[in-house]
Amino acid sequence: MSEALLDIENLSAGYGDFSAVNEVNMKVEKGQIISLIGLNGSGKTTLINTVAGLHRSSSGRVRFKDSDITNLSAEKIVSKGLSLVPQGGRCFNRMSVQDNLLMGSFPKAARKKSKETLCRVYELFPDLKEMRKRPAGTLSGGQRQMAAIGRALMACPDCLIFDEISLGLSPAVIKDIYRRIIKINQEENTSVILIEQDTQRALKASDSFYIMLKGKIVLSGKSSEIDSETLRKAYFGI
Amino acid sequence: MSDKRLQRPVRVLDSLPMLIVCIAVVSVLYAVCLLRIASNNAMRYMIQIFLYITMGQMWNLLSGFAGMTSLGQQLYIGLAGYSVAIATAKLHLTLGVGLVMSVAVSVVVALVLSLLLFRMEGMYFSIATWVVAEAFEKLFLSWKYVEQGSGLTIRVVPYPKIEEICAVSLTVCVMSIAVVYLLLRTRTGLGLTAMRDNLTAASAVGVNVFNHKLLVYVIAAAFTAVSAGIFFVNKGIVYPESGFGISWTVSMIFIVTIGGSGTVSGPITGAVIYVFLQELLAHYPGWSNIILGAITILVIFFLPKGIMGTLQEKLRFEIFSAKRFSFAKHK
Amino acid sequence: MYFVQILVNGILLGSVYALLGVGMTMIFGIVKLTNLAHGEFVVLGAYLSTVLAPMLGVDPVVTLIITVPLMFLSGFLLQYFFIGKAMKKGAEPALLVTFGLSIILQDAMLMIFSADAQHIVASYSMSTIKIGELEISVLHLVLFAISVVSISTLTLFLRSTHTGRAIRATADDSDAAALSGVNVNRVYAIAMGIAMASAAVAGLCVGMKWTYYPSSGGGYLLISFVVVVIGGMGSVPGTMIAGVLFGLAQVIGGANYGLLISYVMLLAVLVIKPKGIFGK
Numbered sequence: 059m060s061e062a063l064l065d066i067e068n069l070s071a072g073y074g075d076f077s078a079v080n081e082v083n084m085k086v087e088k089g090q091i092i093s094l095i096g097l098n099g100s101g102k103t104t105l106i107n108t109v110a111g112l113h114r115s116s117s118g119r120v121r122f123k124d125s126d127i128t129n130l131s132a133e134k135i136v137s138k139g140l141s142l143v144p145q146g147g148r149c150f151n152r153m154s155v156q157d158n159l160l161m162g163s164f165p166k167a168a169r170k171k172s173k174e175t176l177c178r179v180y181e182l183f184p185d186l187k188e189m190r191k192r193p194a195g196t197l198s199g200g201q202r203q204m205a206a207i208g209r210a211l212m213a214c215p216d217c218l219i220f221d222e223i224s225l226g227l228s229p230a231v232i233k234d235i236y237r238r239i240i241k242i243n244q245e246e247n248t249s250v251i252l253i254e255q256d257t258q259r260a261l262k263a264s265d266s267f268y269i270m271l272k273g274k275i276v277l278s279g280k281s282s283e284i285d286s287e288t289l290r291k292a293y294f295g296i
Numbered sequence: 297m298s299d300k301r302l303q304r305p306v307r308v309l310d311s312l313p314m315l316i317v318c319i320a321v322v323s324v325l326y327a328v329c330l331l332r333i334a335s336n337n338a339m340r341y342m343i344q345i346f347l348y349i350t351m352g353q354m355w356n357l358l359s360g361f362a363g364m365t366s367l368g369q370q371l372y373i374g375l376a377g378y379s380v381a382i383a384t385a386k387l388h389l390t391l392g393v394g395l396v397m398s399v400a401v402s403v404v405v406a407l408v409l410s411l412l413l414f415r416m417e418g419m420y421f422s423i424a425t426w427v428v429a430e431a432f433e434k435l436f437l438s439w440k441y442v443e444q445g446s447g448l449t450i451r452v453v454p455y456p457k458i459e460e461i462c463a464v465s466l467t468v469c470v471m472s473i474a475v476v477y478l479l480l481r482t483r484t485g486l487g488l489t490a491m492r493d494n495l496t497a498a499s500a501v502g503v504n505v506f507n508h509k510l511l512v513y514v515i516a517a518a519f520t521a522v523s524a525g526i527f528f529v530n531k532g533i534v535y536p537e538s539g540f541g542i543s544w545t546v547s548m549i550f551i552v553t554i555g556g557s558g559t560v561s562g563p564i565t566g567a568v569i570y571v572f573l574q575e576l577l578a579h580y581p582g583w584s585n586i587i588l589g590a591i592t593i594l595v596i597f598f599l600p601k602g603i604m605g606t607l608q609e610k611l612r613f614e615i616f617s618a619k620r621f622s623f624a625k626h627k
Numbered sequence: 628m629y630f631v632q633i634l635v636n637g638i639l640l641g642s643v644y645a646l647l648g649v650g651m652t653m654i655f656g657i658v659k660l661t662n663l664a665h666g667e668f669v670v671l672g673a674y675l676s677t678v679l680a681p682m683l684g685v686d687p688v689v690t691l692i693i694t695v696p697l698m699f700l701s702g703f704l705l706q707y708f709f710i711g712k713a714m715k716k717g718a719e720p721a722l723l724v725t726f727g728l729s730i731i732l733q734d735a736m737l738m739i740f741s742a743d744a745q746h747i748v749a750s751y752s753m754s755t756i757k758i759g760e761l762e763i764s765v766l767h768l769v770l771f772a773i774s775v776v777s778i779s780t781l782t783l784f785l786r787s788t789h790t791g792r793a794i795r796a797t798a799d800d801s802d803a804a805a806l807s808g809v810n811v812n813r814v815y816a817i818a819m820g821i822a823m824a825s826a827a828v829a830g831l832c833v834g835m836k837w838t839y840y841p842s843s844g845g846g847y848l849l850i851s852f853v854v855v856v857i858g859g860m861g862s863v864p865g866t867m868i869a870g871v872l873f874g875l876a877q878v879i880g881g882a883n884y885g886l887l888i889s890y891v892m893l894l895a896v897l898v899i900k901p902k903g904i905f906g907k
Binding site for chain 3: 365412415416417419420422423424426427428430431434435438542546549553557582583584585586588589590592593596597600
């Protein structure tokens with residue numbers, strides 16, 4: 059059996075005495091799209107923030123490409139090839155779009171080929187090329203998400219995590235962004251984790267899914283095989 | 297895990313026995329002052345401790361409880377020093393009138409400044425308070441009526457006996473503690489703590505932020521002024537630099553940090569330590585600030601809640617608790 | 628003509644005030660820390676140049692070759708191993724640590740250098756040049772050149788290097804910067820290094836222009852504050868404009884009213900635009 063690209067084992071994390079993530083197990087294979095769905099406050103963001111190094115775990119292990127990345131700092135995890143597009147994009151508002159993208163290739167390995175990657179990103183997002191001199195703070199919500207995705211791509215990641223990429227965007231823009239995510243997945247063979255509240259869209263895009271509730275994974279499986287009733291029950295915990 | 301700790305309630309020592317202990321301690325202190333049990337020298341230390349407790353208490357009320365970190369309380373110290381000096385030396389009034397004047401002047405200045413200062417938050421507020429104090433220093437340095445830089449002498453006739461000064465200082469000190477304690481246990485106190493923790497949220501749930509800030513700021517100005525007034529009677533002369541200097545804030549920060557910010561008992565402990573430390577360090581000229589600075593840094597690294605804050609957490613009791621209900625603390 | 632003379636002097640001196648503010652604004656904008664020890668750093672920079680210039684037998688300006696790297700390194704280590712640790716405990720502890728540092732440094736300098744007034748003298752300290760009716764002090768021109776060169780170098784560095792970009796990104800959003808592969812603690816340390824290096828330059832400038840004492844730090848801290856707040860925290864162009872405004876106030880108001888005018892100016896700015904001219 060081949061080792062998974064990202065392997066989360068019994069991971070727990072919390073804030074003070076409050077445990078937000080409770081012994082979560084999750085596997086992501088190379089080239090797979092995974093969706094992680096759940097209600098507001100179910101612990102999705104804490105889970106992936108812990109994986110990406112923004113939050114410390116209290117127990118458990120995270121393995122990525124056969125090396126232990128548990129509780130490494132965020133910048134070390136990025137240079138290993140795991141990138142997170144945080145909620146709301148979090149662009150550097152006072153910097154130009156191009157500077158935002160170039161920031162994405164800050165890790166040494168990515169810096170060497172930043173010119174080629176930049177061309178590739180502009181190919182994927184022609185809008186960004188047009189706006190490359192504008193400060194990121196002046197972009198619209200959808201454009202800012204694109205810039206954030208572009209920035210994450212600049213690190214040449216093997217695995218990309220999107221935290222609620224569709225939050226606050228119009229259905230047309232969401233559709234467009236999803237189309238590009240799938241394109242990235244197919245053309246670069248990049249594994250993708252989609253964190254979503256919009257169950258239908260996430261399931262449609264992904265190969266397999268995990269449902270999180272109150273800090274625990276309550277259901278997982280192949281996205282195509284789940285019926286809506288089981289899903290609804292797991293999602294709301296009834 | 298910490299579950300066991302959580303179930304142990306915090307003992308809040310503020311019931312009747314605590315009140316009796318307090319009254320007893322205060323009575324003994326009054327007796328020591330008025331019956332001249334202590335030597336003049338000891339009494340001088342006591343006066344200093346009482347006055348520093350008052351100033352520390354007020355700075356703590358501003359910074360530790362209301363989140364208004366002021367770097368400019370020396371404004372009211374300087375104003376009080378000059379009020380007392382002008383009242384006694386220029387207008388030939390009694391010391392009592394001088395002290396009342398110092399409070400009145402400070403309250404008026406605080407009310408006027410509040411319009412300006414309360415437009416700012418956090419860092420900007422801190423800097424603005426300091427700048428105002430510096431501006432007043434420059435003003436007094438070039439003001440002919442107060443003899444500019446050469447300072448103003450305080451002429452109190454008849455000069456009060458040391459035990460009287462001691463008793464008055466004690467009264468001011470007890471009053472300041474009582475006011476802070478009572479203030480914190482009213483609805484206002486709840487509003488203040490909410491403001492410190494999150495200003496926007498506090499105003500969203502209906503805390504009148506301006507009025508709360510004003511109340512605290514004016515109380516702090518008044519008490520700081522009256523204690524400073526007494527301080528300068530002891531010194532006999534006030535200069536712009538000695539009145540409006542930043543070193544007053546240095547002392548207040550030290551007292552509150554060492555004792556424990558956000559506790560009523562913290563500034564009391566801090567002031568006692570500060571006065572003794574100052575005395576001790578007087579033998580090592582040049583080293584005093586180095587040692588005070590090092591102690592501050594060590595306390596921040598190893599006792600981030602100050603002496604009283606850490607003690608209360610370790611032993612799980614609270615003297616003069618600001619809480620109206622006692623919850624077991626999380627963490 | 629009198630008006631032009633004042634304007635020129637104000638601008639020349641203003642560059643020094645801007646320089647004082649730059650280190651403060653860097654730390655506030657990037658590390659999100661109010662550094663109460665900045666004034667002492669400036670005075671330390673002045674002492675280093677005062678001691679080194681006669682020792683090496685060179686013009687005081689040349690001492691920057693030693694003081695700037697030395698102060699940069701101290702700032703880097705100080706932040707990385709010390710202030711950074713305090714910042715993990717919260718904003719107030721970090722502020723108090725810089726406060727503790729400032730009083731320690733002040734007394735340490737008092738013991739090492741005594742309480743005597745110090746002044747850095749260069750061969751051109753007293754000379755002036757005349758352009759028409761305009762009389763310009765050579766010293767002011769030198770100070771202006773030093774300030775402009777330092778601030779431009781810094782701006783260029785921030786704008787066009789990888790590290791500079793990482794610094795700007797961290798100032799905008801430190802979490803997002805970490806997610807882009809930036810070691811945020813290292814960036815903070817570099818920022819503190821730059822702030823202390825700028826304090827070395829500012830120290831040389833104020834030491835050449837005015838007499839100073841170990842206790843002068845508080846005054847310089849306050850000036851930095853005033854300049855930075857007028858300009859808007861974290862904004863280098865704002866700091867430069869505010870520096871010139873401050874310089875003009877000093878020249879117009881003279882020794883007695885210069886500071887008073889600038890304090891009133893600051894309070895007026897704060898009332899009208901509570902976050903400074905360029906603040907957001």
